[in-house]
Amino acid sequence: MAGFSLVLANTPAIRWRPFAKRVGMIAAAAIAISIVTYIGMADEWIYFGILHCIAALSLIGIVFVRLPMAFTLIATILLAGGWITDIFYMPGSLDWDVLDPRYFAWLGFSALPARSNDYVPLFPWALAFFTGLSAARIAVRTNLLQYLARLGSGTNPVARAGRHSLIFYLVHQPVLFGLVYLLSLVAPAPKPDPSVGYLRQCQASCIQSATESICRSFCQCTLDQMKSKNLFEPLQSGKIRADSSEEIQGIAQQCTDQAQ
Numbered sequence: 001m002a003g004f005s006l007v008l009a010n011t012p013a014i015r016w017r018p019f020a021k022r023v024g025m026i027a028a029a030a031i032a033i034s035i036v037t038y039i040g041m042a043d044e045w046i047y048f049g050i051l052h053c054i055a056a057l058s059l060i061g062i063v064f065v066r067l068p069m070a071f072t073l074i075a076t077i078l079l080a081g082g083w084i085t086d087i088f089y090m091p092g093s094l095d096w097d098v099l100d101p102r103y104f105a106w107l108g109f110s111a112l113p114a115r116s117n118d119y120v121p122l123f124p125w126a127l128a129f130f131t132g133l134s135a136a137r138i139a140v141r142t143n144l145l146q147y148l149a150r151l152g153s154g155t156n157p158v159a160r161a162g163r164h165s166l167i168f169y170l171v172h173q174p175v176l177f178g179l180v181y182l183l184s185l186v187a188p189a190p191k192p193d194p195s196v197g198y199l200r201q202c203q204a205s206c207i208q209s210a211t212e213s214i215c216r217s218f219c220q221c222t223l224d225q226m227k228s229k230n231l232f233e234p235l236q237s238g239k240i241r242a243d244s245s246e247e248i249q250g251i252a253q254q255c256t257d258q259a260q
Contacts, residue, residue, distance in 0.1 A: 001132060002054045002057065002058070002129055002132065003057070003061060003128070003129040003130060003131065003132030003133035003134075003135075003136065004060060004133070004135055004136040004139075005132075005136075006061050006062065006065065006132075006133065006136075007065060007136030007137055007139075007140065008136060008145075009022070010065050011065075011140055014062065014065060014066065017065060019058075019062060021048075022056055022058070023058050023059065025166060026051050026054055026055045026058070027051075027055040027165065028050075028087065029166060029170060030049065030051035030052040030055055030200055031050060031052050033046050033049060033118075034046055034047060034052075037117060041117060042103075043115065044115045044117045045115055045116065045117070046116050046117055046118045046119075047102050047105070047106070047114070047116055048102075048105065048106035048116070048119065048120065048121060049116070049117075049118030049119065049120055050118060050120045050169075051119040051159070051169070052106070052120070053121070053122065053125055053129075054129075056106075056122060057122065057126055057129045058125075061129060061130075061133055063132075064133060065133075069134075069137045069141075071073065072130065072133050072134050073134055075130055076127070076130040076133070076134045079123070079124070079126055079127040079130055080127055082094065082123070082124070083123075083124045083127050086124070089134075091176055094109050094123070094148035095109060095110065095111040096109055096110070096111060097110075097111045097112070099111070100112050100113060100114070101114070102114050102252060105119075105121060105122060106121050106122065107121060107122055108121030108122050108123030108124060108125070108126075109121075109123060192218075194232075194236050195223060195232075198219075198223060198232075198236070199219050199220065199223060202215070202218075202219035202222065203215045203216060203219050203224075206218060207217060210259075214259045214260060215256075215259075217258070217259040218255050218256060218259040220259075220260055221251075221255035221259060222248075222251055222252060222255045223256075225251040225254070225255065229247065229251075231245070231247060231248060231251075235248065
């Protein structure tokens with residue numbers, strides 16, 4: 001939709017002032033989201049989310065709007081070929097460890113990018129943008145554009161909502177989070193089972209030095225033994241420590257022998 005809209009807004013000629021205003025608004029919103037999330041969730045802050053991606057692709061896309069349509073189609077085909085190759089034929093072929101840091105991760109070729117609550121790098125998402133760009137440029141040369149214009153005329157509610165999409169995007173998440181919070185007050189989610197967390201953590205630690213089957217047996221054995229001797233809850237609450245409790249050490253040795 002961002003790619004399609006870019007063509008509609010700049011046909012038959014590029015309207016530089018509205019274009020600059022639109023990109024500026026999107027970029028400002030993207031920066032605001034980065035600042036807010038960095039303050040509120042520093043470990044997973046949004047350094048390149050959907051708005052960052054749209055702003056960057058708009059700057060790239062406006063160049064293709066001025067070029068012959070063949071360039072747009074070729075770029076779309078190349079992006080599609082890269083995506084298909086990376087997913088189906090040579091998985092991971094476009095992933096490089098050297099591009100993992102955040103100042104490169106926005107390109108989309110990282111092997112393990114830094115965590116983020118909204119990560120939308122240029123690749124492969126440029127494919128979606130350029131697909132819209134290509135579709136719009138084809139529509140300009142056909143009667144499809146006039147048909148779409150008739151659909152969006154007058155008081156069409158979908159068309160009116162589309163004119164305020166940035167506001168919808170910025171508002172919808174706080175509204176949804178608020179509704180979910182209110183629902184959690186009325187119908188709280190059940191407390192997580194500490195046994196599940198213990199087994200997951202135990203197996204993740206054990207698997208570094210033993211096979212999966214041994215670790216599964218060992219962890220389940222220690223869990224059952226600690227529960228039967230009323231040691232599990234004190235261990236979870238921190239009243240006792242596994243490395244200083246002779247009873248837990250004995251259980252660990254017993255379960256190790258049994259698992260092996």
